[in-house]
Amino acid sequence: MYPHAKLAYLLSLSVFSYAPFLYAANKPTSLEELSDAIQELEQKVGMTAAMAGNGGSNTVMQPSKTHLGGYGELHYNNLDSGSEIDFHRFVLFIGHKFSDRIRLHSELEMEHSIAGEGQNGEVELEQAYIDIDINDNATVRTGLFLIPVGIINETHEPPVFYGVERNPVENNIIPATWWEGGVGVNGELAPGWGYDVAVTSGLESTDYRPRGGRNKVSEASAENLAYTGRVKWTGMPGTEIAATIQLQDDITQETDPTAGSATLFETHAIVNRGPATVKVLYAAWDLDGTGPASVGRDEQTGWYVEPSYKVIEKVGVFVRYNEWDNDAGSASTAGTKRKQTNIGANYWPHEDVVFKFDLLDQGGAIDDEGFNLGVGYQF
Amino acid sequence: MTRFLALTILCLATTTAMARDVYQQPQEFITQVFAGNPPQPQLLWITKTLNQDIQEILGHELGVLRIRYWQHGGKTAWILEETGKEQLITTGLVVNNGKIDQLKVLIYRESRGMEVRHPFFTDQFKDAYLQTNKQLDRSIDGISGATVSVRALTKLARLALFLHHHVNAAP
Numbered sequence: 001m002y003p004h005a006k007l008a009y010l011l012s013l014s015v016f017s018y019a020p021f022l023y024a025a026n027k028p029t030s031l032e033e034l035s036d037a038i039q040e041l042e043q044k045v046g047m048t049a050a051m052a053g054n055g056g057s058n059t060v061m062q063p064s065k066t067h068l069g070g071y072g073e074l075h076y077n078n079l080d081s082g083s084e085i086d087f088h089r090f091v092l093f094i095g096h097k098f099s100d101r102i103r104l105h106s107e108l109e110m111e112h113s114i115a116g117e118g119q120n121g122e123v124e125l126e127q128a129y130i131d132i133d134i135n136d137n138a139t140v141r142t143g144l145f146l147i148p149v150g151i152i153n154e155t156h157e158p159p160v161f162y163g164v165e166r167n168p169v170e171n172n173i174i175p176a177t178w179w180e181g182g183v184g185v186n187g188e189l190a191p192g193w194g195y196d197v198a199v200t201s202g203l204e205s206t207d208y209r210p211r212g213g214r215n216k217v218s219e220a221s222a223e224n225l226a227y228t229g230r231v232k233w234t235g236m237p238g239t240e241i242a243a244t245i246q247l248q249d250d251i252t253q254e255t256d257p258t259a260g261s262a263t264l265f266e267t268h269a270i271v272n273r274g275p276a277t278v279k280v281l282y283a284a285w286d287l288d289g290t291g292p293a294s295v296g297r298d299e300q301t302g303w304y305v306e307p308s309y310k311v312i313e314k315v316g317v318f319v320r321y322n323e324w325d326n327d328a329g330s331a332s333t334a335g336t337k338r339k340q341t342n343i344g345a346n347y348w349p350h351e352d353v354v355f356k357f358d359l360l361d362q363g364g365a366i367d368d369e370g371f372n373l374g375v376g377y378q379f
Numbered sequence: 380m381t382r383f384l385a386l387t388i389l390c391l392a393t394t395t396a397m398a399r400d401v402y403q404q405p406q407e408f409i410t411q412v413f414a415g416n417p418p419q420p421q422l423l424w425i426t427k428t429l430n431q432d433i434q435e436i437l438g439h440e441l442g443v444l445r446i447r448y449w450q451h452g453g454k455t456a457w458i459l460e461e462t463g464k465e466q467l468i469t470t471g472l473v474v475n476n477g478k479i480d481q482l483k484v485l486i487y488r489e490s491r492g493m494e495v496r497h498p499f500f501t502d503q504f505k506d507a508y509l510q511t512n513k514q515l516d517r518s519i520d521g522i523s524g525a526t527v528s529v530r531a532l533t534k535l536a537r538l539a540l541f542l543h544h545h546v547n548a549a550p
Contacts, residue, residue: 067465095465100400103490131490139490155524191497234494237503238520274518351438351530 069093071157071378075164079360079370087113091126101133124216126179137187141198144181144217148196148230149244149266150174151281158376159354162308162318163342165372169302169324173283174266175211180226192235202226203262204253208287208297209326210264213251221253238272251287260288275310296330317345323364339364344372353377402496403485405458408471409449412456412481420447423546432545436513436537437461446542454480455543461531463489468531472539479507479536492525495532504532509540 070092076085089111096104106128112121129143146154152166153176170176184198202224205213215221225248232242246264250256268281285300292298302324310316320342327336344358356374409417424445425433433441449456453476460467466488473481482504484496494500500522507515515537521529 069465097466100488105490151523155526160526188493192494192499194494234522234525235497235499237500237522240523270523272520272523274520 065097067093067095067097069095069379071159071376073158073164073374073376076373077164077370078372079368081368081370093127103131105129105131126177134185137189139186141184141186142182144179145184145198145200147178147180147200147228147246148184148186148198149178149228149246149264150176150283151268151270151279152176153178157378158356158374159346159348159352159378162306162316162346162356163320163344163358163372164356164374167304167306167320167322168338168340169281169283169304169322172209172211172324172326173285173300173302174264175214178214179217181217181220182225184228189231192233194230194232194234196228196230196232198228200226200228202248202253203251204255205251206255208251208259208292208295210251210285210300223253224249224251238277240270241268243267252291256289256291258289258291258294260292262287275316277308279306279308280304293329296327296336298329300326301328314348315345316348318358319343325365335365337364338362338366340366352379400488401486403471403483405469405471405485408458408483408485409456412454412471412473413449413451417456418449418451420449421546422447423542429545432513432541433538436541437534448542448546450546453547455539455546457539457542458485459535459538461535463492463528463531465489468495468528468535470532470535472535474539474543477508477540477543479504479540481505482532482536482539484532487528489528492522492528494522495525495528500529501532504536507536507540509537509544513537513541515540 070090072090073088074086075088077083089109090113091107091109094104094106094108098104107126109124109126110121111124112119115121115123125144127143127145129141129145132140132142134140148154150170152161152170153174156166156177166176180200180202182198182200184196184200186194186196189195201215201217201220201222203210203213203226204215204221226246227248228244228246230242230244232240234240244264244266248262250259251262252259263286264283265286266281266283268279270277270279280303282303283301287293287298287300289298302322304320304322306318306320308316308318322340322342323337325333325337327333330336340360340362342358342360344356347355349355354374354376356376357371359371360369362368403411422445423429425441425443430440446457446459455474457472457474458469459472460469462468467486468484468489469486471481471483471485472479482501484501487493487496503517503519504515507517510516515533519529519533
């Protein structure tokens with residue numbers, strides 16, 4: 001019980017415990033007097049509640065300055081390539097509000113249930129940053145934070161997206177989930193126009209693929225930093241259009257003299273009208289240097305489109321078509337382009353709990369099919 | 380590039396300093412709603428039965444003993460709060476003859492999702508009314524990344540409409 005609620009309870013008890021004695025001493029003799037006595041008692045209770053801490057306003061119990069949250073998801077994959085059950089992610093958020101202007105946000109994640117030497121899983125610090133509000137339009141973010149790019153990189157709690165597994169385009173091209181250490185500023189340029197700029201640690205890839213280049217801010221090389229900027233428009237309800245660009249001098253952190261600078265461009269749109277939503281995303285890396293060009297990784301691209309429809313409040317259906325290619329600079333992409341289609345449904349027994357099902361069919365340079373089941377939550 | 384970024388950060392950080400959270404004080408909102416002459420506030424005590432209905436709307440207890448509101452004719456005004464992801468969102472709501480006349484975010488304390496305070500979002504609630512299942516008559520189009528704040532404001536709109544009906548139906 002909150003301290004204010006406890007105090008209110010005790011003070012209310014004291015008022016009510018005196019009431020019978022007051023009533024006996026000044027026993028009303030008519031309905032009018034009884035009505036007056038009730039009104040007086042109501043005033044006393046009201047004053048007691050006001051004294052208890054909410055000042056007579058409607059202020060509900062204040063949340064604690066320290067906030068605990070989290071999410072988790074269990075996946076079952078039944079594919080031609082094999083079947084697997086995995087508690088993919090167990091995540092705890094801890095936030096703390098030092099003052100109205102200064103806040104901490106952190107996220108600690110355990111992947112694949114068990115971590116340690118020889119185990120499948122790992123324990124990762126995915127976010128740990130301080131936000132300081134400078135003014136109405138600017139918050140300075142310092143620490144370890146998610147790169148402002150794509151649709152799921154920053155918002156990926158299981159109840160907010162369709163499909164048991166996250167989409168492969170953002171996983172393999174962007175690469176989500178992607179966090180770095182550094183400093184940034186975010187806020188609003190005008191109503192509906194959001195911005196982010198950040199200077200962070202960069203990728204360190206040995207094969208020019210972005211996903212393997214995430215150092216996860218673990219004694220990471222900081223020879224070459226990354227510069228990220230995003231503009232996002234949400235000026236119409238249910239609509240988001242955003243574009244991100246990131247520049248890095250060298251995504252091998254100067255370990256490969258044949259590698260040059262690298263540029264990521266990503267753009268996406270989300271349109272939600274009533275029960276219908278369409279999401280579309282495009283992302284592309286452009287890598288300079290003879291090294292990436294020699295293996296066809298000077299261009300890496302991907303896109304997906306995902307229409308969905310909420311049949312009723314608790315049930316939604318979707319289809320998602322994905323294409324991506326981490327070797328798009330090859331002379332022929334016939335053998336490198338990958339395709340995946342998912343069709344499925346989400347069921348939310350509670351707004352923060354979801355059960356998922358989807359059929360998966362891969363093509364192009366990969367070949368697999370089957371179905372996935374999942375359960376997820378957030379709090 | 381580094382110079383450009385530093386300059387951008389500097390420009391943004393040195394613009395007029397002001398309190399980030401408070402867009403309008405609740406008392407100013409009430410005064411404005413009633414054209415500078417607000418009626419005396421009234422108290423609605425949260426009975427056990429009422430609390431059950433409120434819990435059905437919010438998904439949790441309200442956590443107060445009573446709610447203060449302002450009424451003039453068929454118009455009621457409410458200052459209500461709901462927790463978003465982590466922090467309270469203070470909202471001013473006006474209900475006129477059973478329909479939302481105004482929904483305004485007065486104090487926003489969350490670190491993300493502040494787009495919900497803009498009229499292009501809150502205008503969706505204009506003229507919304509409550510159906511018998513305590514849901515709004517319309518769906519509210521959300522804002523990506525602000526799902527929880529959108530949900531909180533939708534709940535407060537439903538609550539204000541419900542309480543408006545309650546105080547007007549009371550004998």
